[in-house]
Amino acid sequence: MPLNRSDLPQDVLALLAQGAVIPAHPLALDSQRKFDRRRQRALTRYYVDAGAGGLAVGVHTTQFAIRQHGLYETVLRSAMEDRLAWSERPMAMVAGLCGGTQQALKEADIAVGLGYHAGLLSLAAMASASEDELVAHCQAVAEVIPLVGFYLQTVVGGPVLSSDFWRRFAQIPNALAIKVAPFNRYRTLDVVRGLVDAGAEERVFLYTGNDDHIILDLALPFTAMRQGQPVTVRFRGGLLGHWSVWTSSAVRQLQQVKATLAAHGGSLPPELLSLDSRVTDCNAAFFDVANNFHGCIAGCHEVLRRQGLLEGIWCLDPDEGLGAGQAQEIDRVYRQHGDLADDAFVRDNLQRWLA
DSSP: OOOOGGGSOHHHHHHHHHOOEEEBOOOOBOTTSOBOHHHHHHHHHHHHHHTOSEEEESSGGGOGGGTTTTOHHHHHHHHHHHHHHHOOSOOEEEEEEOSSHHHHHHHHHHHHHHTOOEEEEOOGGGTTSOHHHHHHHHHHHHTTSOEEEEEEOGGGTOOOOOHHHHHHHHTSTTEEEEEEEOSOHHHHHHHHHHHHHTTOTTTSEEEEOOTTSHHHHHHSOEEEEETTEEEEEOEEEEEESGGGSSHHHHHHHHHHHHHHHHHTTTOOOHHHHHHHHHHHHHHHHHTTGGGTTTTHHHHHHHHHHHHTSSSOOOOSSTTOOOOTTHHHHHHHHHHHHGGGOOHHHHHHHHHHHHO
8 A cells, every 4th residue: 555645644744844863773683694683672772762753774774685685574574563662652764765666666565564654765776877767766666655865975876866856856746855965065955956946845854864964964054046036944854874873862962953053043153063073073983984984884883782782793794894993993983072972871771672
Protein backbone atom coordinates (compact mmCIF):
# COMPACT_ATOMS: atom_id res chain seq x y z
CA MET A 1 0.00 0.00 0.00
CA PRO A 2 1.71 3.28 -1.07
CA LEU A 3 2.37 5.89 1.59
CA ASN A 4 1.84 9.60 0.95
CA ARG A 5 3.08 12.45 3.10
CA SER A 6 -0.57 13.31 3.80
CA ASP A 7 -0.84 9.88 5.48
CA LEU A 8 1.98 10.59 7.93
CA PRO A 9 1.12 11.20 11.58
CA GLN A 10 0.84 14.92 12.22
CA ASP A 11 3.21 14.73 15.19
CA VAL A 12 5.90 13.21 12.95
CA LEU A 13 5.42 15.89 10.30
CA ALA A 14 5.54 18.58 12.98
CA LEU A 15 8.72 17.08 14.43
CA LEU A 16 10.44 17.12 11.03
CA ALA A 17 9.28 20.67 10.35
CA GLN A 18 10.56 21.89 13.71
CA GLY A 19 13.89 20.14 13.22
CA ALA A 20 15.27 16.94 14.68
CA VAL A 21 18.46 15.05 15.37
CA ILE A 22 18.30 11.92 13.19
CA PRO A 23 21.29 9.60 13.70
CA ALA A 24 22.27 7.22 10.92
CA HIS A 25 22.00 3.87 12.70
CA PRO A 26 25.18 1.72 12.63
CA LEU A 27 25.19 -2.06 12.29
CA ALA A 28 26.26 -4.10 15.31
CA LEU A 29 28.26 -7.22 14.44
CA ASP A 30 29.95 -9.87 16.56
CA SER A 31 33.50 -11.13 16.13
CA GLN A 32 32.29 -13.51 13.39
CA ARG A 33 30.82 -10.52 11.53
CA LYS A 34 27.31 -11.81 12.20
CA PHE A 35 24.39 -9.58 13.19
CA ASP A 36 24.52 -8.85 16.93
CA ARG A 37 20.86 -8.40 17.82
CA ARG A 38 21.49 -7.52 21.47
CA ARG A 39 23.91 -4.70 20.73
CA GLN A 40 21.82 -3.47 17.83
CA ARG A 41 18.94 -3.15 20.30
CA ALA A 42 21.20 -1.32 22.73
CA LEU A 43 22.13 1.21 20.05
CA THR A 44 18.48 1.88 19.23
CA ARG A 45 17.67 2.34 22.92
CA TYR A 46 20.63 4.72 23.24
CA TYR A 47 19.38 6.93 20.42
CA VAL A 48 15.86 6.99 21.80
CA ASP A 49 16.98 7.91 25.32
CA ALA A 50 19.45 10.46 23.96
CA GLY A 51 16.49 12.41 22.58
CA ALA A 52 16.92 11.70 18.87
CA GLY A 53 13.92 12.81 16.83
CA GLY A 54 14.23 9.91 14.44
CA LEU A 55 16.40 7.10 13.12
CA ALA A 56 17.80 6.51 9.65
CA VAL A 57 18.28 2.78 9.07
CA GLY A 58 19.73 0.94 6.10
CA VAL A 59 21.76 3.98 5.08
CA HIS A 60 25.50 4.40 4.44
CA THR A 61 26.41 4.23 8.14
CA THR A 62 24.41 0.98 8.44
CA GLN A 63 26.59 -0.31 5.56
CA PHE A 64 25.10 -0.70 2.11
CA ALA A 65 26.43 -4.28 2.11
CA ILE A 66 23.56 -5.40 4.36
CA ARG A 67 21.71 -5.95 1.10
CA GLN A 68 24.25 -8.43 -0.26
CA HIS A 69 24.23 -10.21 3.12
CA GLY A 70 20.43 -10.55 3.22
CA LEU A 71 20.14 -8.28 6.27
CA TYR A 72 18.18 -5.33 4.89
CA GLU A 73 14.73 -6.29 6.14
CA THR A 74 16.12 -7.82 9.33
CA VAL A 75 17.92 -4.63 10.31
CA LEU A 76 14.98 -2.35 9.45
CA ARG A 77 12.57 -4.57 11.35
CA SER A 78 14.74 -4.72 14.46
CA ALA A 79 15.10 -0.93 14.65
CA MET A 80 11.37 -0.42 14.30
CA GLU A 81 10.46 -3.09 16.84
CA ASP A 82 13.06 -1.95 19.38
CA ARG A 83 12.16 1.71 19.01
CA LEU A 84 8.43 1.03 19.52
CA ALA A 85 9.05 -1.30 22.46
CA TRP A 86 11.27 1.25 24.22
CA SER A 87 9.29 4.48 23.84
CA GLU A 88 5.90 5.66 22.62
CA ARG A 89 6.98 9.20 21.79
CA PRO A 90 6.84 10.19 18.11
CA MET A 91 9.97 9.61 16.06
CA ALA A 92 10.58 9.95 12.35
CA MET A 93 11.70 6.60 10.95
CA VAL A 94 13.68 6.86 7.70
CA ALA A 95 14.69 3.85 5.63
CA GLY A 96 17.69 3.93 3.31
CA LEU A 97 16.84 3.09 -0.32
CA CYS A 98 19.44 2.44 -2.99
CA GLY A 99 20.16 0.69 -6.28
CA GLY A 100 18.32 0.98 -9.56
CA THR A 101 14.63 1.73 -9.75
CA GLN A 102 13.44 -1.85 -9.28
CA GLN A 103 15.65 -2.40 -6.22
CA ALA A 104 14.67 0.94 -4.71
CA LEU A 105 10.97 0.16 -5.27
CA LYS A 106 11.37 -3.22 -3.58
CA GLU A 107 13.11 -1.63 -0.60
CA ALA A 108 10.45 1.09 -0.42
CA ASP A 109 7.74 -1.59 -0.26
CA ILE A 110 9.58 -3.29 2.61
CA ALA A 111 10.00 0.00 4.46
CA VAL A 112 6.34 0.96 4.12
CA GLY A 113 5.30 -2.51 5.26
CA LEU A 114 7.41 -2.13 8.40
CA GLY A 115 5.92 1.27 9.26
CA TYR A 116 8.70 3.60 8.12
CA HIS A 117 7.69 7.18 7.36
CA ALA A 118 10.14 8.06 4.57
CA GLY A 119 12.87 6.75 2.34
CA LEU A 120 16.33 8.33 2.02
CA LEU A 121 17.08 7.73 -1.65
CA SER A 122 20.74 7.26 -2.57
CA LEU A 123 21.56 7.91 -6.22
CA ALA A 124 25.09 6.49 -6.07
CA ALA A 125 24.20 3.38 -8.07
CA MET A 126 22.87 5.62 -10.86
CA ALA A 127 25.69 8.17 -10.81
CA SER A 128 26.20 7.90 -14.57
CA ALA A 129 22.53 8.48 -15.40
CA SER A 130 21.24 11.76 -16.83
CA GLU A 131 19.33 14.14 -14.61
CA ASP A 132 16.15 13.35 -16.57
CA GLU A 133 16.65 9.68 -15.72
CA LEU A 134 17.36 10.50 -12.07
CA VAL A 135 14.22 12.62 -11.79
CA ALA A 136 12.16 9.82 -13.33
CA HIS A 137 13.74 7.39 -10.83
CA CYS A 138 12.83 9.67 -7.91
CA GLN A 139 9.29 10.12 -9.20
CA ALA A 140 8.81 6.36 -9.46
CA VAL A 141 10.00 5.67 -5.92
CA ALA A 142 7.95 8.60 -4.58
CA GLU A 143 4.85 6.76 -5.78
CA VAL A 144 5.51 4.30 -2.94
CA ILE A 145 6.97 6.32 -0.04
CA PRO A 146 7.65 9.96 0.93
CA LEU A 147 11.16 10.79 -0.19
CA VAL A 148 14.16 12.35 1.48
CA GLY A 149 16.49 13.42 -1.31
CA PHE A 150 20.16 12.71 -0.75
CA TYR A 151 23.01 14.83 -2.10
CA LEU A 152 25.84 12.40 -1.33
CA GLN A 153 29.42 13.62 -1.57
CA THR A 154 31.25 12.52 -4.69
CA VAL A 155 34.16 10.86 -2.83
CA VAL A 156 31.80 8.06 -1.73
CA GLY A 157 29.99 7.76 -5.03
CA GLY A 158 27.43 10.52 -5.24
CA PRO A 159 26.78 12.26 -8.58
CA VAL A 160 27.10 16.02 -9.04
CA LEU A 161 23.56 17.42 -9.25
CA SER A 162 22.47 20.81 -10.58
CA SER A 163 20.15 23.29 -8.93
CA ASP A 164 17.65 22.43 -11.68
CA PHE A 165 17.66 18.80 -10.54
CA TRP A 166 16.83 19.90 -7.01
CA ARG A 167 14.09 22.21 -8.33
CA ARG A 168 12.51 19.27 -10.11
CA PHE A 169 12.99 17.00 -7.10
CA ALA A 170 11.31 19.53 -4.79
CA GLN A 171 8.34 19.70 -7.12
CA ILE A 172 7.59 15.99 -6.63
CA PRO A 173 4.39 15.95 -4.52
CA ASN A 174 5.68 13.20 -2.22
CA ALA A 175 9.06 14.85 -1.59
CA LEU A 176 9.42 15.37 2.15
CA ALA A 177 12.97 16.57 2.81
CA ILE A 178 16.47 16.78 1.38
CA LYS A 179 19.60 15.58 3.14
CA VAL A 180 22.29 17.97 1.91
CA ALA A 181 25.63 16.19 2.16
CA PRO A 182 27.97 17.12 -0.69
CA PHE A 183 30.53 18.53 1.79
CA ASN A 184 30.74 21.48 -0.61
CA ARG A 185 29.31 24.97 -0.07
CA TYR A 186 28.72 25.64 -3.77
CA ARG A 187 26.69 22.45 -4.15
CA THR A 188 24.86 23.12 -0.90
CA LEU A 189 23.77 26.45 -2.36
CA ASP A 190 22.62 24.64 -5.52
CA VAL A 191 20.15 22.72 -3.35
CA VAL A 192 18.97 25.92 -1.69
CA ARG A 193 18.46 27.63 -5.07
CA GLY A 194 16.60 24.65 -6.46
CA LEU A 195 14.32 24.48 -3.43
CA VAL A 196 13.56 28.21 -3.63
CA ASP A 197 13.02 28.09 -7.41
CA ALA A 198 10.46 25.33 -6.83
CA GLY A 199 8.65 27.46 -4.24
CA ALA A 200 8.85 24.45 -1.93
CA GLU A 201 10.79 25.88 1.01
CA GLU A 202 7.88 25.42 3.44
CA ARG A 203 6.96 21.91 2.23
CA VAL A 204 10.35 20.24 1.67
CA PHE A 205 12.57 20.38 4.75
CA LEU A 206 16.34 20.87 4.55
CA TYR A 207 18.42 18.55 6.74
CA THR A 208 22.16 18.85 6.92
CA GLY A 209 24.46 15.96 6.19
CA ASN A 210 27.46 18.25 5.72
CA ASP A 211 29.70 16.83 8.41
CA ASP A 212 32.28 19.54 7.74
CA HIS A 213 29.86 22.34 8.77
CA ILE A 214 27.15 20.83 10.97
CA ILE A 215 26.69 23.70 13.40
CA LEU A 216 26.95 26.43 10.76
CA ASP A 217 24.36 24.70 8.58
CA LEU A 218 22.00 24.63 11.56
CA ALA A 219 22.74 28.20 12.63
CA LEU A 220 23.00 30.29 9.47
CA PRO A 221 20.32 31.62 7.13
CA PHE A 222 20.65 30.69 3.46
CA THR A 223 19.25 33.20 0.98
CA ALA A 224 18.41 32.74 -2.70
CA MET A 225 16.62 35.06 -5.10
CA ARG A 226 13.19 34.37 -6.59
CA GLN A 227 11.62 36.80 -9.03
CA GLY A 228 13.96 39.52 -7.84
CA GLN A 229 13.18 39.01 -4.16
CA PRO A 230 15.37 37.35 -1.51
CA VAL A 231 14.02 34.17 0.03
CA THR A 232 15.69 32.90 3.19
CA VAL A 233 15.59 29.27 4.28
CA ARG A 234 17.14 27.37 7.14
CA PHE A 235 18.18 23.82 7.80
CA ARG A 236 15.63 22.30 10.15
CA GLY A 237 17.90 19.61 11.64
CA GLY A 238 20.37 16.97 10.62
CA LEU A 239 20.49 13.39 9.39
CA LEU A 240 24.06 12.38 10.03
CA GLY A 241 26.41 9.47 10.48
CA HIS A 242 28.38 11.78 12.77
CA TRP A 243 25.37 11.90 15.07
CA SER A 244 25.51 8.12 15.55
CA VAL A 245 28.04 8.98 18.29
CA TRP A 246 27.84 11.47 21.17
CA THR A 247 24.15 11.70 20.30
CA SER A 248 22.83 13.25 23.50
CA SER A 249 25.38 16.05 23.02
CA ALA A 250 24.15 16.54 19.44
CA VAL A 251 20.60 16.90 20.76
CA ARG A 252 21.76 19.57 23.21
CA GLN A 253 23.66 21.38 20.46
CA LEU A 254 20.61 21.56 18.18
CA GLN A 255 18.50 22.78 21.10
CA GLN A 256 21.15 25.38 21.91
CA VAL A 257 21.22 26.67 18.33
CA LYS A 258 17.44 26.96 18.15
CA ALA A 259 17.14 28.60 21.57
CA THR A 260 19.88 31.11 20.73
CA LEU A 261 18.27 31.99 17.41
CA ALA A 262 14.95 32.55 19.15
CA ALA A 263 16.48 34.65 21.93
CA HIS A 264 18.66 36.83 19.69
CA GLY A 265 16.43 37.39 16.70
CA GLY A 266 18.53 35.16 14.47
CA SER A 267 21.96 36.49 15.47
CA LEU A 268 24.41 34.14 17.10
CA PRO A 269 27.19 34.81 19.61
CA PRO A 270 30.78 33.99 18.55
CA GLU A 271 31.13 31.22 21.11
CA LEU A 272 28.31 29.27 19.49
CA LEU A 273 29.70 29.81 16.02
CA SER A 274 33.12 28.66 17.18
CA LEU A 275 31.55 25.34 18.18
CA ASP A 276 31.35 24.56 14.46
CA SER A 277 35.11 24.21 14.13
CA ARG A 278 35.33 21.96 17.19
CA VAL A 279 32.59 19.64 15.95
CA THR A 280 34.26 19.57 12.52
CA ASP A 281 37.58 18.66 14.13
CA CYS A 282 35.87 15.74 15.87
CA ASN A 283 34.31 14.67 12.60
CA ALA A 284 37.68 14.70 10.84
CA ALA A 285 38.84 12.02 13.26
CA PHE A 286 35.64 9.97 13.34
CA PHE A 287 35.26 10.04 9.54
CA ASP A 288 38.96 9.54 8.76
CA VAL A 289 39.34 12.57 6.54
CA ALA A 290 43.13 12.10 6.51
CA ASN A 291 42.65 8.82 4.61
CA ASN A 292 39.93 10.09 2.27
CA PHE A 293 37.14 8.71 4.48
CA HIS A 294 38.39 5.11 4.41
CA GLY A 295 37.47 4.61 8.09
CA CYS A 296 34.30 6.70 8.18
CA ILE A 297 32.14 3.81 9.43
CA ALA A 298 34.79 2.07 11.52
CA GLY A 299 35.62 5.38 13.23
CA CYS A 300 32.07 5.76 14.51
CA HIS A 301 32.19 2.11 15.59
CA GLU A 302 35.39 2.84 17.51
CA VAL A 303 33.75 5.60 19.54
CA LEU A 304 30.79 3.32 20.31
CA ARG A 305 33.22 0.51 21.22
CA ARG A 306 35.08 2.74 23.65
CA GLN A 307 31.77 3.58 25.29
CA GLY A 308 30.81 -0.10 25.53
CA LEU A 309 27.86 0.03 23.17
CA LEU A 310 29.64 -2.11 20.57
CA GLU A 311 31.85 -5.09 21.27
CA GLY A 312 34.18 -4.32 18.36
CA ILE A 313 34.51 -2.23 15.22
CA TRP A 314 33.85 -5.06 12.75
CA CYS A 315 32.28 -4.20 9.38
CA LEU A 316 30.76 -6.62 6.89
CA ASP A 317 33.70 -5.99 4.58
CA PRO A 318 36.84 -7.35 6.30
CA ASP A 319 38.91 -4.72 4.47
CA GLU A 320 36.90 -1.91 6.04
CA GLY A 321 38.47 -0.70 9.27
CA LEU A 322 40.28 2.22 10.84
CA GLY A 323 42.57 4.25 8.61
CA ALA A 324 46.25 4.77 9.31
CA GLY A 325 46.62 6.96 12.39
CA GLN A 326 42.85 7.23 12.91
CA ALA A 327 42.88 5.70 16.40
CA GLN A 328 45.45 8.29 17.47
CA GLU A 329 43.30 11.06 16.01
CA ILE A 330 40.32 9.83 18.01
CA ASP A 331 42.56 9.82 21.11
CA ARG A 332 43.43 13.45 20.36
CA VAL A 333 39.79 14.44 19.92
CA TYR A 334 38.92 12.88 23.26
CA ARG A 335 41.72 14.86 24.92
CA GLN A 336 40.85 18.18 23.28
CA HIS A 337 37.07 17.97 22.92
CA GLY A 338 36.08 15.51 25.61
CA ASP A 339 33.50 17.96 26.95
CA LEU A 340 31.49 17.34 23.76
CA ALA A 341 31.30 13.60 24.46
CA ASP A 342 28.42 11.89 26.22
CA ASP A 343 30.42 9.10 27.88
CA ALA A 344 28.87 9.75 31.30
CA PHE A 345 25.35 9.49 29.87
CA VAL A 346 26.22 6.18 28.22
CA ARG A 347 27.97 4.85 31.31
CA ASP A 348 24.92 5.58 33.46
CA ASN A 349 22.55 3.74 31.15
CA LEU A 350 24.61 1.08 29.36
CA GLN A 351 23.57 -1.94 31.39
CA ARG A 352 19.92 -1.02 31.04
CA TRP A 353 20.27 -0.77 27.27
CA LEU A 354 22.12 -4.07 27.05
CA ALA A 355 19.59 -5.94 29.22
